Amino acid sequence: MNNAAQTRAIQLAVIVGSLRAQSYSRKIARALAARAPDSMRCRFIEIGDLPLYNEDLEGEDPPRAWSTFRAEIRSADAVLFVTPEYNRSIPGCLKNALDVGSRPSGKSVFKGLPAGVVSVTPNKLGAFGANHALRQTFVFLDMPVMQQPEAYISTVADLLDDKGGVKSSETAGSLEKFMSALEDWIRTIRPDDASFEAFMRQREKIAEDYVNGDAKSLEAIVTHAEPATFFSPRG
Numbered sequence: 001m002n003n004a005a006q007t008r009a010i011q012l013a014v015i016v017g018s019l020r021a022q023s024y025s026r027k028i029a030r031a032l033a034a035r036a037p038d039s040m041r042c043r044f045i046e047i048g049d050l051p052l053y054n055e056d057l058e059g060e061d062p063p064r065a066w067s068t069f070r071a072e073i074r075s076a077d078a079v080l081f082v083t084p085e086y087n088r089s090i091p092g093c094l095k096n097a098l099d100v101g102s103r104p105s106g107k108s109v110f111k112g113l114p115a116g117v118v119s120v121t122p123n124k125l126g127a128f129g130a131n132h133a134l135r136q137t138f139v140f141l142d143m144p145v146m147q148q149p150e151a152y153i154s155t156v157a158d159l160l161d162d163k164g165g166v167k168s169s170e171t172a173g174s175l176e177k178f179m180s181a182l183e184d185w186i187r188t189i190r191p192d193d194a195s196f197e198a199f200m201r202q203r204e205k206i207a208e209d210y211v212n213g214d215a216k217s218l219e220a221i222v223t224h225a226e227p228a229t230f231f232s233p234r235g
Helices: 024-034 064-074 092-102 128-141 169-189 192-211 216-220
Strands: 010-016 040-044 078-083 115-120
Touching: 010 024, 010 169, 024 040, 024 078, 024 115, 024 169, 064 092, 078 128, 078 169, 092 128, 115 128, 115 169, 192 216
Parallel strands: 010 040, 010 078, 078 115
Antiparallel strands: none
8 A cells, every 4th residue: 555545534524703694705625625645535514504603601511512613623724714704813603613713721622733824805915814813823823833824805796796606717726736835844843643632532522412311522523435544543
């Protein structure tokens, strides 16, 4: 078996910092996912139904949406954030998702996950403020973020057709280049052996949830298409 066959696919969580169904950020996120390498599996994690973070709601029975979100991020190898800019910063829904995932204290699901950032705007500044406001949170979240290539997408309306597709081959090539670089970054930060260990830790947590009557987190590791790999309880 060659090395390519032995390489486990990267599980990439994609978080869009806009709730609007036809938002430019979501369209760009879909275009990025469509150009991801074959060895990368992109899964969109929705944040619109997350209750505002309130520590009073933590405990033995936190909101189900929080638990589901945390389980989905926990099962990922990395996170790609695609966001617009609101008032020179990130949207409130995105900040809330970061708050939910980083709590309870000491149990952040973001800790150590490689990250990529793409900021999107119909204007000309590339949503620079949102891009760097988001990067600032990674310092505390302990998320190593890809530095190059940077992705500030300006005048995005001119880049997309009526169906949300990318108009030019140049734009398509840039998106593909970004996703290829992101894969390299993720594999540098989290080699396959480390990813496998993370998967085993996640499997133990999911098994615990299942025993306690919560099967929702099981969906994060259930295969929906071939190939599937099976191994003994000893690993």
